[in-house]
Amino acid sequence: MKVHPLAWAALVALCAAVIGLQALQSREQPLGLPAGVSTNLLYVRSPGFARHAALSFHALAADLYWIRTVQHYGGTKLSTDVNKQYDILYPLLDLTTSLDPYFDVAYKFGSVFLAEEYPSGAGRPDQAIAILKKGLQAQPDKWELAQELGFVYYWWLADYDDAAMWFNRAADMTKAPDWLRPLAAVTLAQGGNRTSSRTLWTEIARSADADWLRDQATFRLKQLDAMDGIDFVESIVERYRARTGTLPSSWTDLIRAGFLRGVPPDPAGTPFVLDPSTGTVTLDPASSLNPLPNREHPL
Amino acid sequence: MRVIGHVAVNVFKESVRDKILYNLVVFAVLLISASYLIGELTAGQDVKIIKDLGLASISLFGLLIAIFIGIGLVWKEVEKRSIYTLLAKPMRRQEFLLGKYCGLALTLVINVAVMTLAFYAVLAYMQAETPDNIRAAWPAPATDPAMLKAVALIVLELLLVTAIALFFSTFSSPFLSAMLTMAVWVIGHFNQDLRDYGATISSPVAAAVARGVYYVVPNFAAFDVKLQAVHAQPIALRYLALTSLYGVIYVALVLLAAVIIFSRRDFK
Numbered sequence: 167m168k169v170h171p172l173a174w175a176a177l178v179a180l181c182a183a184v185i186g187l188q189a190l191q192s193r194e195q196p197l198g199l200p201a202g203v204s205t206n207l208l209y210v211r212s213p214g215f216a217r218h219a220a221l222s223f224h225a226l227a228a229d230l231y232w233i234r235t236v237q238h239y240g241g242t243k244l245s246t247d248v249n250k251q252y253d254i255l256y257p258l259l260d261l262t263t264s265l266d267p268y269f270d271v272a273y274k275f276g277s278v279f280l281a282e283e284y285p286s287g288a289g290r291p292d293q294a295i296a297i298l299k300k301g302l303q304a305q306p307d308k309w310e311l312a313q314e315l316g317f318v319y320y321w322w323l324a325d326y327d328d329a330a331m332w333f334n335r336a337a338d339m340t341k342a343p344d345w346l347r348p349l350a351a352v353t354l355a356q357g358g359n360r361t362s363s364r365t366l367w368t369e370i371a372r373s374a375d376a377d378w379l380r381d382q383a384t385f386r387l388k389q390l391d392a393m394d395g396i397d398f399v400e401s402i403v404e405r406y407r408a409r410t411g412t413l414p415s416s417w418t419d420l421i422r423a424g425f426l427r428g429v430p431p432d433p434a435g436t437p438f439v440l441d442p443s444t445g446t447v448t449l450d451p452a453s454s455l456n457p458l459p460n461r462e463h464p465l
Numbered sequence: 466m467r468v469i470g471h472v473a474v475n476v477f478k479e480s481v482r483d484k485i486l487y488n489l490v491v492f493a494v495l496l497i498s499a500s501y502l503i504g505e506l507t508a509g510q511d512v513k514i515i516k517d518l519g520l521a522s523i524s525l526f527g528l529l530i531a532i533f534i535g536i537g538l539v540w541k542e543v544e545k546r547s548i549y550t551l552l553a554k555p556m557r558r559q560e561f562l563l564g565k566y567c568g569l570a571l572t573l574v575i576n577v578a579v580m581t582l583a584f585y586a587v588l589a590y591m592q593a594e595t596p597d598n599i600r601a602a603w604p605a606p607a608t609d610p611a612m613l614k615a616v617a618l619i620v621l622e623l624l625l626v627t628a629i630a631l632f633f634s635t636f637s638s639p640f641l642s643a644m645l646t647m648a649v650w651v652i653g654h655f656n657q658d659l660r661d662y663g664a665t666i667s668s669p670v671a672a673a674v675a676r677g678v679y680y681v682v683p684n685f686a687a688f689d690v691k692l693q694a695v696h697a698q699p700i701a702l703r704y705l706a707l708t709s710l711y712g713v714i715y716v717a718l719v720l721l722a723a724v725i726i727f728s729r730r731d732f733k
Binding site: 218221222223224225226228229232233236237266268269270271275373377378 | 503506507508509510513514517518520521524525602604651654655658685686688689691692693695696698
């Protein structure tokens with residue numbers, strides 16, 4: 167049977183109307199929810215139920231939850247909402263790793279997403295530890311997970327005893343690299359110093375299997391270089407004071423006195439800032455290396 | 466055997482005529498487009514996800530073909546009344562039924578073989594495109610041949626599903642056959658729960674019934690080693706051999722039951 171030309175025209179017109187209305191609607195203000203109400207929905211929260219419902223497609227279901235984890239973390243991190251919440255991050259990771267207990271990256275990256283300070287991350291090192299311990303239960307000989315556990319204790323909790331204990335446990339596992347044992351010793355003896363931090367971040371940068379993790383390690387190493395740079399320049403300021411009896415009023419004084427050839431830059435290329443009243447050297451507030459580790463953000 | 470072969474070849478030709486093999490195009494498009502699209506969404510897990518997606522698709526496409534073609538194998542001949550002509554020929558009923566089964570099994574095996582080739586081709590491309598330092602972190606190469614163990618068990622699972630679909634189609638309508646086959650396949654993934662049921666209930670009779678069902682219902686969960694294959698976890702040869710033997714014996718059992726029912730069926 168031949169289709170009437172009007173039917174084709176009506177089909178095209180209706181299609182155009184649907185698309186047009188959708189475009190119009192997308193310009194409208196969303197109806198929204200009251201402030202503080204999370205819009206993050208997770209229909210399934212029980213790992214047991216998810217495992218049953220996935221039948222023989224556990225790995226694929228885990229991948230879907232992993233993609234959602236990455237989207238949730240990335241979307242929330244980039245969000246400018248002051249009330250942004252990472253409230254479904256841990257349940258998503260729990261589901262992912264329950265469906266696929268060998269999903270190493272979900273444990274490793276997941277712990278980073280969870281431990282990172284709010285608002286860059288969930289600010290929940292306790293949950294990062296929980297997800298990594300879950301990973302170690304599934305794969306008791308996975309040294310990378312034990313090393314990550316040590317890292318969470320070291321970097322986010324400044325608990326050097328537990329950090330050293332986990333580095334040592336990782337070193338005991340098969341295929342563990344040689345550098346773990348010395349790292350455990352340094353952590354125990356001088357926890358929180360730059361040497362142990364540099365060792366840790368250098369190894370993370372070397373072994374990272376994702377660009378963003380390598381970038382983060384490189385960033386941390388630049389921060390450590392900046393701290394070394396600050397110490398060095400402050401020692402020059404001290405030598406100037408010892409020679410002249412006064413603090414330099416600007417970089418120019420140090421250059422004229424022959425202590426420096428020019429204004430010293432931090433490893434990101436932004437010049438350091440000299441405080442003439444105290445002689446302390448800091449990063450420029452515009453430097454991309456801010457904030458440097460300190461008592462609140464240990465090494 | 467020759468008669469079975471003739472029927473089987475005809476079933477295969479019919480499936481080609483019915484454009485069943487078009488699913489291969491869908492499979493290829495799905496894998497290739499996914500390999501392009503998911504890289505940005507998965508924090509570097511694209512190869513793992515393509516492996517999961519590929520194996521799951523091989524299993525799912527095969528399952529749909531096994532069920533929806535399997536249930537129509539006998540019914541179509543009855544509906545078109547061509548069964549009278551066929552059975553009037555020098556062909557026994559069991560030869561007709563086994564021929565139908567072997568034809569669909571052939572279709573499925575060819576389907577899975579082509580999908581597997583396409584799967585490995587996409588993975589080989591991804592492997593070639595990945596820098597050495599990223600590849601070094603993989604637990605196994607993208608084209609790890611160990612994944613063929615998972616494919617082999619998928620084929621066995623599909624052969625069992627086909628046998629079950631054919632069994633139901635010998636005495637019930639296509640809709641009911643599809644529902645029953647699907648139900649058996651789903652229940653077959655809950656075998657572990659049936660076995661452990663006794664620990665959660667007080668009635669010893671109910672526990673014994675659940676345990677009985679556990680032994681009778683096909684254990685489809687046993688054929689699923691996709692997760693282990695993707696993560697390069699060891700899959701013991703003994704496990705493969707036992708599961709394969711279980712699958713072959715179960716297929717023989719279901720086909721024998723189907724032959725018995727079909728032999729006694731009155732087409733008047």
